[in-house]
Amino acid sequence: MSEGRLTVRDVLGLEQVAAWGAEVVACPDRLDRPVRWLHVAEAPDVAVMLTGGEVVLTTGLLLAGEDRAQVEYVEAMRRADAAAVVLGLGRAFRTVPEAMRRAAVRCRVPLIVLHRPAPFARLTEEVHARLLHGRFAALDLSERMGDALSALNLSGVSLQRLLDEIAAYSGGPAVVVNLAHRVLACAGERGAQGDLLRDWERISRQLAELPGNGAVALGPDGQVVARLEARGTQWGWLVLFGHRGGEATGRVLGRRGAEALALHRLLGAGERGWEGQAAEALLTELASGTARAEDLLPRVRAAGLPTGRRVFVPLVVRPLAEVADLGAVVDRALAEEGLAGLAARVGGDAVAVLLSVGYEHDPDAQARRLAVRVHEKLAARGVAAVAGAGFGCAVLDEVRRSFVEAVHVADAAVAAPPAGPVARLRDVRLRGLVRLLREEPELQAFIERELGPLLGRPDLLDVLRTYLRTGRNKSLAAQEQHVSRPALYRRLQSIESLLGLDLDDLEQLTSLYVALLAHDAQRPYGS
Known part of the structure; x- marks a missing residue:
């Protein structure tokens, strides 16, 4: 018996x-x-007083001895869509009235x-209490969930954070998919997420077969599927798995979740699109x-990137000046070169790309093609970049x-930008x-040992x-320092004195150089 939802079998x-x-x-x-209701x-x-779904309790006092009245009574129950008729024997009927039974079989x-x-009275009190408790629980859930999700939306959270709350x-697990059944975001326990995504093609086919054309559909194994739409146009689905509550709470979860996701889209998710957010989360x-x-x-696979007989090449593009639409620039370059890849901003000032290259192509050449096209597009704006x-x-x-290597x-x-369009680890050498x-x-x-006394002297x-x-x-x-040579000599002497070394000693100087590179590597651009 599910909370807030009773069947005739539950009543019995x-x-x-x-x-x-x-x-x-x-x-x-x-x-x-x-x-x-009862x-x-x-x-x-x-x-004439019924609206459908009621269990009607009667002793049949006004039906006894009238076969025609019994048949008409049952036919009226069918027209009113009553859930069942319960007849108490003893007052009007001592045994099952056959005319009434046959009519019930015929009318289903x-x-x-x-x-x-x-x-x-005892039965109606028990059933009504259970029904009302479930409805109040659903109303309470609706209010709490609506308030929490609205607050998150107004605070500007990401799609992933909102879905985590749902x-x-x-x-x-909760999954957001587009109309092509491509997974845009997934939340819940990580192991359960992995199981779903690994078998997503089969699961998505099953979900498509769920009955009902309403805003929320319920599956036999705890699935809740809610349409995601705005202004009458659908753009995807919210799918919840493993719901163990009643129908009322399931519909509340689907409805409130879909409303929150629609609001999230209206409040700004459309600028990048949910597909872009999904790629951003993965990259x-x-x-x-x-x-x-x-x-x-x-x-x-769920993100739509080919995976069969492929080589994957990560690429990170970092401009040397602000480019607000860098992600769109890279997306256009991918499309123009006919390359399969996901691209998204990472860290706010760079775009990461995951290229999927077929075995018949040279992955290095494909990465170079993309980098060249991106450099051309940025150069047209007067912006240099490294890849x-x-x-x-x-x-x-x-x-x-x-x-991780591509990021570094x-x-x-x-x-120290490389001469070619794309740098690899061998190109940046010691740095x-x-x-x-x-x-x-x-x-x-090592940095502390080599540079310690200078770390407090940025000059x-x-x-x-x-x-x-x-x-x-x-x-x-x-x-370059805009000082005279004697002034530079004095500062170099101060450095030697503070560090206790000779800047003309090649080994000591090499160690110092490595420490300085490592120190600068802690800063945002390694400069």
Whole structure:
């Protein structure tokens, strides 16, 4: 028995009904009909007071001895869409009235007789209390969920954060899909998400077969499917899995979730589109190294990227000036080159791309084609950029490591842009290595040992940086520092004194240079 939802079978399963010797004498296959209310009535014309879904309780006093009246009574119940008729034996009928039973079979109206005296008032009180409790629970859920989701929307949360909240209310995984059944976002327990996405093609076919054309459809295994639409146009579905509550709460979950998602779209999600947000979530996790390897194949597949007989190449594009529509620039470049790939902003100032390249093509050449087209588009605006690529991955499990490499290469390349359109780890050399190792505790300790006294003197640190960058050319370094050569000499002497080393000692100088590169790698662009 589900909270807030009763069927005829649920009513018959109540303890007091069993004690009254209930027997189903017509249509036992129709006991799963929902019960909206119980109505006690002896009038033959009671059907005019019904609105559908009622269980009608009667002793049949005004029907005894009149076969025609019994038939008309049952036919009226059918027209009123009554859920069932319960006849108490003893006062008007001692046995089942055959005319009434035959009419119930023909009209497909469940007929139940009670063989022992039954106080109808006790049954109506019990059933109505259960129905009202469920309805109040659904109303309470609707109010709480509506308030919480509206507050999140007004605070400007992401689609993922909003869906996380919807999943928390439903108690199971929540998925947003577009009209092509492509998964745009998924929330809930990670293991359950992975199971769904791995089998998504089969599951989506099952969902499409659910009956009903309303705003919310309920499946037999706890699925809740809600239409996502605005101004009469549908753009997708919200699907909740594993709902164990009643029909009323299921419909509340679907309706409130769909309303919140529609509001989220109206408040600004349309600027990037949910497809863009889904790509951003996946690529952000890949670029940060937090994506789960076991989830990658179903997520990439669900995002619409080809996965069969492919090599995957991560690419990170970082402009040297602000480009508000950088993601759109890269998307257009992908389309113009006819390349399969996902692109999205990561970290606010870069765009990450995951290229899917068929075995028949050279993945390095494909990455180069994309980088060249992006550079051309940005150059037309007077903006330079660097592009860093990871290594080609024949299996998705390797993509996380390659993506992290691409991020570090792009960061390192900003300080020393490569000659070609796309940089790889070999192109950024030592600078790239220290970028990769910048979070290691041993490297942090090395920086402290080598540069410690200068870390509180940014003026002298900048002098050292200029001196090393100019190849220890003191004249050129003095010019860049806008000081005289004697003034530069004094500052270099101060550096030697503070660090206790000789800047003419090649080994000491090399160690100092590596420490300075590592120190600069902590800064946003590795500069």
